[in-house]
Amino acid sequence: MSMTLALSSALNNLRANQTQSSVISRNIESASIANYVRKDSEMMTRISGGVNLGVRVVIARNVDERLIRDVRGETSVANALSAKADALKVYADVIGQPQDESSVSTKVGNLKTAFGTLIDRPGDEVVQRNAVRTADLLASGIKDMYAETRSAQTDADNRIKSGVELVNSNLKRIEGLNKQIATGKAAGREVTDLQDQRDMLADQISEQIGITTYQRDSGEMIILARGGATLLDSTANLLTATPFGTIRTADGTDLTPGTMNPTAMKSGALAGLYEIRDTIMPGFQDQLDQLAGGLMKMFQSSDATVGAAPNDTGLFTDAGTAFNPASVKGMGERIRVNPLVRPEDGGSVWRVSSGVHAAVPGPGGDNTQANRFLKAFGTAVAFTSTGGLPASSTVGDYATAMITIQQNVRTETEAQNDSRQTTLETLKSSRSNRDGVNIDDELQKMLIVQQSYAASANVITTVKELMDRLIAI
Secondary structure: OOHHHHHHHHHHHHHHHHHHHHHHHHHHHOOOOOOOOOOEEEEEEEEEOOEEEEEEEEEEOOOOHHHHHHHHHHHHHHHHHHHHHHHHHHHHHHHOOOOOOOOHHHHHHHHHHHHHHHHHOOOOHHHHHHHHHHHHHHHHHHHHHHHHHHHHHHHHHHHHHHHHHHHHHHHHHHHHHHHHHHHHHHOOOOOHHHHHHHHHHHHHHHHHOOEEEEEOOOOOEEEEEOOOOEEEEOEEOOEEEOOOOOEEEOOOOEOOOOOOOOOOOOOOHHHHHHHHHHHHHHHHHHHHHHHHHHHHHHHHHOOOOOOOOOOOOOOEEEOOEOOOHHHOOOHHHHEEEOHHHOHHHOOOOOHHHHOOOOOOOOOOOOOHHHHHHHHHOOOOEEOOOOOOOOOEEOHHHHHHHHHHHHHHHHHHHHHHHHHHHHHHHHHHHHHHHHHOOOHHHHHHHHHHHHHHHHHHHHHHHHHHHHHHHHHHO
């Protein structure tokens, strides 16, 4: 090798060492940055006319696409459960456990106790007033639970809207990054940081909706929903979610969870929120409707003064009307204590002792009607069985079973969520260990680069000495 070629090769090696050193330093500096992928510098021999001219450095981003897809898939499943668990926890904290003083099952028991006291003192206005107040608390408790289901649905719908906006924003940003990456790759420029950004955005999309990603030879990313709908292929296929309605792509593909449509979403926070909004909370509402209807039927059938309309209402009414089996839906929201026993509405508390439609108070010691009311608490009522609840039971047992089952939905969802989160963290750790930065490994690489740098520098020094001697001859 001539001195000129040796010098040229050494200088090329020095430049390559400089690039390698820069890449390693960049890795070390970025080690703590979330979603940063380790950059590797690959040495490529430069040959011209059969002559080795040294090396050049190609900066590469070597990731395991299969592992990335596994992480995104598990993220979508875990986030669906997490969205449900969060909503159910808020709801469960409001309804309490069956034994809690604030729960409707306890309030049913309190009303039974109030009528037990009324049997002993049927003419005592204080006891009568307490029975009416306790009935009001029970009706309010059912309505409060119903209102909480509505609140959970509204919150889920708002979060669906926010989630769709995030997905759309990220799809548009990835569309732009795809173009930059394809252009840069074709021109031979480094595009690894752009790829990092794109992967981070795709990870965020997978939190909202289950996706599968592919890459073209050009470097562009294609994104499909797990059901097969295209979300990004050259251009973004943006989502639209109607309030308390469906979710579709711009090309009309229906992604609405819970439908028989094969393209329906089955994972991601959006799927979990749809289940809360359209399935779980409506199911809880049906149970509350049954409880409210059961109370209306129970008191109507045990009140000797109940007759034909307008005297067909009992202690509890459907917004002022009698129980109608054709109008059960929404009764949990409409249940009211009969105005005839509420002084605030012009009624009289003595009717809880004499009968809701009694024209005059009964004899002070007559506990016949109060006893009929008390016995009704031990009589089975027919319910439309929903969510595993009994088709026939006492109102008290139904209320206890309802609270227990609703709390069980929460605990089961939380258990599933905890298990999935553990699996997800394991996968994330595997991804980080493989694609992330290990400081010790980078420092070892730096030592090797320094040794190579020193060797190239020695070549240059030797060539200089030889040239100096030639000049001196």
